[in-house]
Amino acid sequence: MAPTDVKEAPATRNAAKSRQRILDAAESVFATKGLEGTRMAAIASLAGCNQALLYHYFAGKDELFTAVLEQTYAKIRAAEQKLDLTDLPPIAAMQKLVEFSFDYVRDNPSFIKLINDENMHGAEHLKASDDARRLNTPLVDTIAAILRAGVARGDFRVSVDPVQLYITIASLAYFFTSNRATLSVVFDLPDANTCFATRRTHIVEVVLGYLRATPAG
């Protein structure tokens, strides 16, 4: 997974663009090599600028990583905001939510890499970031609403804690992508596309199977 080439234009004298190019380059390299494995030189090179310029915009490696994390969280929060689940019937809404979660990590592999790395470091960057803390996920509220609607219609079981369900969905959505490398060694997984499709179907089944109302009587 080589970092994609972000260098588009020769160094412009445009602060916002330069900063963003550095940020994007950093995201790419951090996701590929990890926090410690990343070399500032690699970021500079990918951003098409001098290594010293990184320090013009960011205080250091950790602050740059923090900025990348903030951007990462902002992106997924934005994607979550765009999901429009309120108009769907509860079961369909829940299915869409699970699928979205799964697809997002599948399609944004940097996301998982960065979050994992941050977890390996005890979330110290996140803790230091006011930005990131503010970006609380809106999904828990959405889940709560869907659950209520589903219970009202008799589709869902009662007494499901939305936070627990959120974490369950995240678990199912993230783990496969996050651990595919070692899983592939232990099992002989088929090609990626088949894998993902099978898995996607399965986790929807798990969540909906769990949620379906117990037979009355």
Next chain:
Amino acid sequence: MAPTDVKEAPATRNAAKSRQRILDAAESVFATKGLEGTRMAAIASLAGCNQALLYHYFAGKDELFTAVLEQTYAKIRAAEQKLDLTDLPPIAAMQKLVEFSFDYVRDNPSFIKLINDENMHGAEHLKASDDARRLNTPLVDTIAAILRAGVARGDFRVSVDPVQLYITIASLAYFFTSNRATLSVVFDLPDANTCFATRRTHIVEVVLGYLRATPAG
């Protein structure tokens, strides 16, 4: 999370003991600091020996990490072997399995750290290790057997793929521990004990809820 002190005895001239002390120190430091964050000096210091001695027993940092991984996988495989689920009724067996998986990662935090790190590196060490590949998990077979028994008794739904279920259980068991740092920043999680207990109950419910046979008719 400071590495626990592995140094038990003053350096004795005993090959097997020295090697094991180094391996244990390495596990502790790798789990705490990650592969790149780990310093050979830190391992030597914790092992109570000279840095050069590490190279006496292991070819280098990566080989040492590989050896640690092998030991890690061997340990969980051994624990899995000890699980005796065959005599239990299917539902109880499945519950015990889920709980075992959850408890194992909760009680062996190094396990997750190491596996995650390895995943961040594309499982390159695992791929290079014949030992590790041989240690295929026996759990899939166990799961298959439990599923068959459960279906036979009318307790479980049909057509559940044991590999998918294994991954699902692993997802639910691992994710919470693995991502607790960032989750704590986003949500205001209560104290660790409460967290784990609530979560443990929930994931059992999810797995069993998913598996329970659909009401006939």
Next chain:
Amino acid sequence: MAPTDVKEAPATRNAAKSRQRILDAAESVFATKGLEGTRMAAIASLAGCNQALLYHYFAGKDELFTAVLEQTYAKIRAAEQKLDLTDLPPIAAMQKLVEFSFDYVRDNPSFIKLINDENMHGAEHLKASDDARRLNTPLVDTIAAILRAGVARGDFRVSVDPVQLYITIASLAYFFTSNRATLSVVFDLPDANTCFATRRTHIVEVVLGYLRATPAG
């Protein structure tokens, strides 16, 4: 010893003022941090201007240091010019001269710092400065005159070389201030005020004691 705040007014578009503000800031920082220890950024910050502006007025760090040196020498030469010793009797004149020298370095600590620094660098900046070379000290002539008058009155010994005496006075005046830091570690010197007063009295005594005419016979 933090640099004193030279920034008085918001950056005005006034060439002479900007140049002087930079020069004053530079003097302060150079005196505090030394030539190599000084950062152009620190000067700019203290001058309340952009770093690039420094290069608008001065060719570079060394030239700026040279300019500071020139200003420094100009200031002490001006102070020396104001001394009016010609009307005093020789002994009083000499005492006033010694005291002036001592007080000047005590009251202008930057002076010593800059001169010392320049000496550490082999006076290369001074050598490159026509300005500084022109500013030959008038004190040697003054000393010569006082010595002549003193000898004529029978107050002073004969055959004292005015240049040597000048250097001796400078030695006594400068050394204590210049080396106070290390002296304080070796001896347990009392508080600054007492120190200086005692020392001032002593060096006057030394110079006058040395100069007094030998008893006839």
Next chain:
Amino acid sequence: MAPTDVKEAPATRNAAKSRQRILDAAESVFATKGLEGTRMAAIASLAGCNQALLYHYFAGKDELFTAVLEQTYAKIRAAEQKLDLTDLPPIAAMQKLVEFSFDYVRDNPSFIKLINDENMHGAEHLKASDDARRLNTPLVDTIAAILRAGVARGDFRVSVDPVQLYITIASLAYFFTSNRATLSVVFDLPDANTCFATRRTHIVEVVLGYLRATPAG
């Protein structure tokens, strides 16, 4: 003043020798270039070893500088110890002491450079060094004894404070060497040998002239 070549033997595997070679190289470079002007690479090169080896023996640049200072102070204290002034008549003893002080700094130019540098840095290294603090100069006691003897014989004036006199001797001994660079620009000093000889004679004259007993009556 290029650093003298200390590299005598190819890198030996002898800790004490290596350490000393590094220390000597450091003294040379620090004295030539100053603390900030010194490059660790220059020291390593002069010591004939790898730059990393410096960090094997010394924690960093400042600690190395401190060690050099300690060695420097130890050397002059050793030289002072060897002075045997107690058997000389007071005037001769005092003359010898002044000459020794003057000669020492003339013959050990690093001494002055290092002390000056340390003073420019507020003696922070010295303060951090227990070694250096312990090495209090024995000269003050010697001076006190000489003064007492001189007064007893009627050679010296009374009530001279030995600490003040010590500082005065140091001033006269150090200043000329320490400030020769700038003095040379201001005055047109003759060749070094003549300079030093003239100055040496003069300062002896100053100290003895000051000390001689006032004519009775």
Next chain:
DNA sequence: CATGAATGAGGCTTCATTCAT
């Protein structure tokens, strides 16, 4: 078996300086 000495490569960061506006 075990160790302290030694090293080469490279990482993060700083800094004086120049460029373009």
Next chain:
DNA sequence: TATGAATGAAGCCTCATTCAT
């Protein structure tokens, strides 16, 4: 006149690793 953007050249230090005993 004044500025923020941009850069090349180091500098200090770290670290995995090898050597010699």
